[in-house]
Amino acid sequence: MRVLFLGYGNPGRQDDGLGPAFIEELEKEGLPGVAAGSDYQLTVEDAAAVAQSEVVVFVDASFEGERAFDFRPLEAGSSISFTSHRMAPEELLALAKNLFAARPKAYLLTIRGYEFSGFGEGLSSQAQMNLNAALNFVKDWLLSQGVQVAEAEDKGALQSKKAANL
Numbered sequence: 001m002r003v004l005f006l007g008y009g010n011p012g013r014q015d016d017g018l019g020p021a022f023i024e025e026l027e028k029e030g031l032p033g034v035a036a037g038s039d040y041q042l043t044v045e046d047a048a049a050v051a052q053s054e055v056v057v058f059v060d061a062s063f064e065g066e067r068a069f070d071f072r073p074l075e076a077g078s079s080i081s082f083t084s085h086r087m088a089p090e091e092l093l094a095l096a097k098n099l100f101a102a103r104p105k106a107y108l109l110t111i112r113g114y115e116f117s118g119f120g121e122g123l124s125s126q127a128q129m130n131l132n133a134a135l136n137f138v139k140d141w142l143l144s145q146g147v148q149v150a151e152a153e154d155k156g157a158l159q160s161k162k163a164a165n166l
Contacts, residue, residue, distance in 0.1 A: 001147060004053035004104075006046060006089075007038040009061050014120055015113025015127040018061035022111060025135050033147050042087040047095040051102035055145070057138070058089040061127075062110035068130035069137065074106040109134060 005026055011017030020038035027036050037049065042058070050056050062070065076097045077090035089108055096102040111134045115124040123131065 001033055001055065001145065002053050003034050003055045003057065003142065003145070003147060004049055005034065005036040005057045005059055006042065006049075007036070007059040008041050009038075010040050011121055012119060014115040014118060014122065015063075015124055016061050016116050017121070018111040018113050018123065018127060018131060019059045021123060022059045022109075022131055022134060025131065026138070029139070031139075031142065031147065034142065042089065042092050044087065044092075044095060046087075046092055047099055050092060050096040050104060050106075051100035053104045056093070056104045056106045057109055058092075058106070059109045059111070059134075061113040061116075063113055063116055065110075065112050067112065069109060069111045069134040071107060071109050071134075071137065071141070074108050076103070076106075109138070 005023060007019030007021075007023035009016045009019035011020050023036045023038040026034070035049070035053070037046075058074070074089055074093065076093035077088065089106065093104075093106050096104070111127070112130045113124070113127045115127070
């Protein structure tokens with residue numbers, strides 16, 4: 001199974017960088033069958049990667065909610081409209097469906113952040129704890145989906161294999 005994680009947000013705006021920070025941590029795991037990418041925002045170019053995946057998980061920061069993170073299924077939008085500054089995950093799914101006839105299962109993972117008002121890199125301590133909770137949840141979820149999660153001693157070999165394939 002090919003699972004794609006797309007994290008988005010601005011790491012220069014404190015907790016708004018939770019999406020890219022999640023992707024950075026996930027990539028350290030070296031999970032087979034899992035691809036990941038991050039950027040400041042979702043773009044139309046992401047539709048091709050979405051179309052090549054069986055499952056897509058969009059990862060973003062949230063400034064609402066009481067829980068550390070939220071994980072919910074997504075459906076393709078009924079229309080495609082976007083600007084050069086914003087594209088919603090549902091619109092990206094609709095684009096992949098219309099251009100490539102792709103219908104991957106899709107989910108939205110939002111991680112609760114607290115500091116969004118200023119400039120600066122790095123996550124607040126609470127956001128970092130929420131990111132860790134979300135990462136642990138995702139590893140368990142991947143196992144439940146049949147994706148093999150490597151044991152600690154296997155990670156180095158997977159990282160080396162990944163580097164060799166570049």
